[in-house]
Amino acid sequence: MSSTATPSVKAIFESMEYGPAPESAELAQAWLMRHERSFGHFVGGRFVDPVDGERFATTHPGDGAELAQVAQGGAADVDAAVRAAQEALPAWQALTPFARSRHLYALARHVQKHARLLAVLEALDNGKTLRETRDIDIPLVARHFYHHAGWAQLRDSEFAGYEPVGVCGQIIPWNFPLLMLAWKVAPALAAGNTVVLKPAEFTPLTALAFAEMAAEAGLPEGVLNVVTGDGRTGAALVAHEGLAKVAFTGSTEVGRIIRQATAGRGLKLSLELGGKSPFIVFDDADLDSAVEGVVDAIWFNQGEVCCAGSRLLVQESVAAAVEEKLRARMETLREGPSLDKAMDIGAIIAPVQLDKITRLVEQCKAEGGRCYQPSWAQSVTRDGGLYFPPTLFSEVAPSSAAAQEEIFGPVIVSMTFRTPAEAVELANNTRYGLAASVWTENVNLALDVAPKLEAGVVWVNCTNVFDAASGFGGYRESGYGREGGREGMYEYLKPSWEARLEPYREAPGGVPDGAALGAGAPGGEEAIDRTAKLYIGGKQTRPDGAYSYPVLGADGVHLGEAPLGNRKDVRNAVEAARKGTAWTKATAHNRAQVLYYLAENLDARAGEFGARLRAMTGARKADAEREVAASVQRLFTYAAHADKYDGAVHATPLRNVTLAMPEPWGVMAVVCPDEAPLLAFVSLVAPALAMGNRVVSVPSPRWPLAATDLYQVLDTSDLPAGALNIVTGDRDELAAVLAKHADVAAMWYVGSAEGSTAVERESADNLKATWVNFGDRRDWFDPEQGEGREYLRRATHVKNIWVPYGE
Ligand code: ADP
Numbered sequence: 001m002s003s004t005a006t007p008s009v010k011a012i013f014e015s016m017e018y019g020p021a022p023e024s025a026e027l028a029q030a031w032l033m034r035h036e037r038s039f040g041h042f043v044g045g046r047f048v049d050p051v052d053g054e055r056f057a058t059t060h061p062g063d064g065a066e067l068a069q070v071a072q073g074g075a076a077d078v079d080a081a082v083r084a085a086q087e088a089l090p091a092w093q094a095l096t097p098f099a100r101s102r103h104l105y106a107l108a109r110h111v112q113k114h115a116r117l118l119a120v121l122e123a124l125d126n127g128k129t130l131r132e133t134r135d136i137d138i139p140l141v142a143r144h145f146y147h148h149a150g151w152a153q154l155r156d157s158e159f160a161g162y163e164p165v166g167v168c169g170q171i172i173p174w175n176f177p178l179l180m181l182a183w184k185v186a187p188a189l190a191a192g193n194t195v196v197l198k199p200a201e202f203t204p205l206t207a208l209a210f211a212e213m214a215a216e217a218g219l220p221e222g223v224l225n226v227v228t229g230d231g232r233t234g235a236a237l238v239a240h241e242g243l244a245k246v247a248f249t250g251s252t253e254v255g256r257i258i259r260q261a262t263a264g265r266g267l268k269l270s271l272e273l274g275g276k277s278p279f280i281v282f283d284d285a286d287l288d289s290a291v292e293g294v295v296d297a298i299w300f301n302q303g304e305v306c307c308a309g310s311r312l313l314v315q316e317s318v319a320a321a322v323e324e325k326l327r328a329r330m331e332t333l334r335e336g337p338s339l340d341k342a343m344d345i346g347a348i349i350a351p352v353q354l355d356k357i358t359r360l361v362e363q364c365k366a367e368g369g370r371c372y373q374p375s376w377a378q379s380v381t382r383d384g385g386l387y388f389p390p391t392l393f394s395e396v397a398p399s400s401a402a403a404q405e406e407i408f409g410p411v412i413v414s415m416t417f418r419t420p421a422e423a424v425e426l427a428n429n430t431r432y433g434l435a436a437s438v439w440t441e442n443v444n445l446a447l448d449v450a451p452k453l454e455a456g457v458v459w460v461n462c463t464n465v466f467d468a469a470s471g472f473g474g475y476r477e478s479g480y481g482r483e484g485g486r487e488g489m490y491e492y493l494k495p496s497w498e499a500r501l502e503p504y505r506e507a508p509g510g511v512p513d514g515a516a517l518g519a520g521a522p523g524g525e526e527a528i529d530r531t532a533k534l535y536i537g538g539k540q541t542r543p544d545g546a547y548s549y550p551v552l553g554a555d556g557v558h559l560g561e562a563p564l565g566n567r568k569d570v571r572n573a574v575e576a577a578r579k580g581t582a583w584t585k586a587t588a589h590n591r592a593q594v595l596y597y598l599a600e601n602l603d604a605r606a607g608e609f610g611a612r613l614r615a616m617t618g619a620r621k622a623d624a625e626r627e628v629a630a631s632v633q634r635l636f637t638y639a640a641h642a643d644k645y646d647g648a649v650h651a652t653p654l655r656n657v658t659l660a661m662p663e664p665w666g667v668m669a670v671v672c673p674d675e676a677p678l679l680a681f682v683s684l685v686a687p688a689l690a691m692g693n694r695v696v697s698v699p700s701p702r703w704p705l706a707a708t709d710l711y712q713v714l715d716t717s718d719l720p721a722g723a724l725n726i727v728t729g730d731r732d733e734l735a736a737v738l739a740k741h742a743d744v745a746a747m748w749y750v751g752s753a754e755g756s757t758a759v760e761r762e763s764a765d766n767l768k769a770t771w772v773n774f775g776d777r778r779d780w781f782d783p784e785q786g787e788g789r790e791y792l793r794r795a796t797h798v799k800n801i802w803v804p805y806g807e
């Protein structure tokens with residue numbers, strides 16, 4: 001019995017070195033060679049040379065080797081692509097849903113058929129590991145096209161009353177090149193649109209390969225066009241007048257630029273932007289699973305993931321244990337060549353990104369963060385590759401750059417909390433709101449915390465799981481719009497009634513001439529006393545500036561004075577709405593009761609409101625009565641919807657309940673047109689309230705008394721303070737203040753074309769979701785235009801909560 005006997009199996013397992021396990025690059029290299037390592041744009045079903053001939057290299061981040069030369073698209077290239085998409089549109093839309101469905105199905109099949117080529121090409125172009133491209137990216141791409149083949153088939157029955165938008169310009173980032181293409185192209189085509197896609201400059205190859213495969217699969221020419229190039233090409237695409245929709249995934253900074261560039265052009269816009277997602281570990285969590293979760297949260301795709309769990313929030317009592325387990329796990333991670341099948345972490349996309357990560361890590365060290373990297377960190381084989389080791393920071397202040405800025409690399413910062421309330425507060429202490437992950441064995445705690453997190457996706461005891469049947473997208477500065485699932489399809493459709501609207505014959509104005517004269521008008525104080533007031537925080541209040549303006553009847557008769565609200569009044573109203581959380585917390589049943597009550601109280605005073613409308617607008621008696629009756633009915637409609645417009649459980653293929661919950665935005669601004677001053681006001685305010693939003697409204701400037709007469713109705717209807725605030729005054733002036741306000745999360749504007757443009761442009765600061773009329777007139781009496789699910793959809797955003805089951 002000697003101690004030099006053969007080592008035990010256990011000992012071998014512990015000491016055994018990994019051998020190389022390379023995947024062959026042959027298929028991908030052969031494909032590149034077939035194209036002589038040089039690509040044009042893919043337009044109208046074939047590769048075309050760039051108009052001005054400029055090209056640049058795309059390289060493999062693992063060793064810097066050039067893979068191919070690709071075209072730098074200019075305005076002429078973009079124009080050719082948009083024209084091809086426009087030309088292809090009529091025939092594509094004339095196909096039956098079944099025919100379009102078969103095209104999407106064929107795309108899914110082709111992705112599967114070419115899965116190996118795509119997986120290798122993606123790993124080469126991006127530097128990510130083959131393990132991930134093969135097992136995650138490419139299967140999800142195929143799944144996305146299969147799922148949307150289904151939506152194509154069901155479009156007319158499941159989205160009755162909606163139609164495709166037209167040509168879509170789509171701009172995607174480099175972190176999941178083909179997956180982001182699938183998320184954008186599949187719903188666009190399924191809805192009946194055609195596409196011009198611009199892949200990221202670092203990773204254009206799989207998009208080009210896909211376009212070629214689509215042609216091979218029989219997709220009609222021009223339905224999918226790919227223009228390559230950098231941000232300048234993206235900007236040229238966004239600027240093109242031929243687009244009906246822009247879909248963008250990338251940085252919040254560029255998202256803002258795109259919001260401004262598209263303002264007032266009548267485009268649909270969806271933005272999926274940055275994140276700094278929390279990963280919350282409660283003390284009763286299965287800590288080993290949670291540590292594996294951290295690996296998937298921040299070291300999946302080198303942390304170059306917009307929804308990466310980059311802020312680890314651990315309950316204080318288990319913080320030391322979690323850190324110890326995490327450090328041990330970091331030791332066993334492997335970083336290196338993407339085509340080695342045993343690698344966990346690949347290379348960073350480009351020197352500029354590596355520099356950014358390095359700079360932020362140095363800054364975090366300088367700010368006093370304690371930095372941990374595994375012992376092997378210094379010995380990663382570099383060979384010209386762009387590697388950054390997995391990094392854990394602890395003792396980080398919640399306000400530090402490391403805790404606030406998106407690093408987009410394999411770096412996680414860790415902080416501690418004591419109570420669930422503190423965890424929620426820390427988690428929401430960010431301007432982003434893309435995703436969150438919650439770890440606890442207590443289902444009650446998980447489902448209590450999930451709705452409180454300001455994020456579009458919440459993963460319970462899991463992280464970074466995605467599926468085509470579930471929507472994905474952000475809250476706050478992480479953008480708006482969803483990709484995937486039923487909610488994602490709406491991003492590529494528009495209500496048919498919206499497409500039929502005509503512009504106002506006479507542009508809606510602001511307050512009537514001589515408006516600001518009120519305070520100086522004869523009578524001074526006395527005149528102000530006869531003036532209607534603002535309604536803020538459940539109280540009638542005088543306007544800050546003490547100015548008012550005359551409200552004139554149809555025959556020029558002076559009917560009264562309305563307050564000329566200003567910037568300060570808007571701020572007060574937003575503050576009151578911000579505090580009015582009781583309304584959002586009320587049950588849907590209670591909200592319905594209040595809206596019914598409002599309807600009844602309005603009905604009881606129908607005669608008075610009818611007379612007021614006649615005096616203001618000069619409407620005939622029967623028409624004025626019809627407007628009041630329609631307003632009462634509309635309140636009933638939304639009272640009815642309050643507890644019926646509910647969510648869904650998405651059928652994702654994992655062992656998972658995926659809850660799609662429509663949630664209110666929080667504080668919404670609603671700016672109303674002049675016509676039908678009572679009905680339009682009710683039509684816009686009621687759906688927002690029904691969904692639990694607190695509203696700051698600007699009623700018709702010309703005929704505001706229909707809204708100010710409502711104060712008593714509101715007071716007698718149990719509406720909590722702050723739920724509905726009313727500021728009268730100049731529509732576009734107040735709208736501009738609301739559009740800029742950081743605490744307004746969403747805004748509807750119905751007024752002039754110029755006002756619509758200003759609202760969209762000014763909304764870019766905090767990336768509030770907007771719905772404007774572009775100067776088109778709605779018929780508020782027509783139930784198709786004046787009410788319905790589109791209003792409810794626009795009054796909410798969907799949060800998807802993933803809850804796995806089984807042991
Ligand atoms: P990231 O930080 O992920 O690289 P970017 O927002 O810079 O994000 O890039 C995402 C995509 O947006 C890329 O395809 C890029 O070329 C494109 N892009 C960059 N600048 C602009 C712009 N001004 N307009 C349109 N697209 C742009």
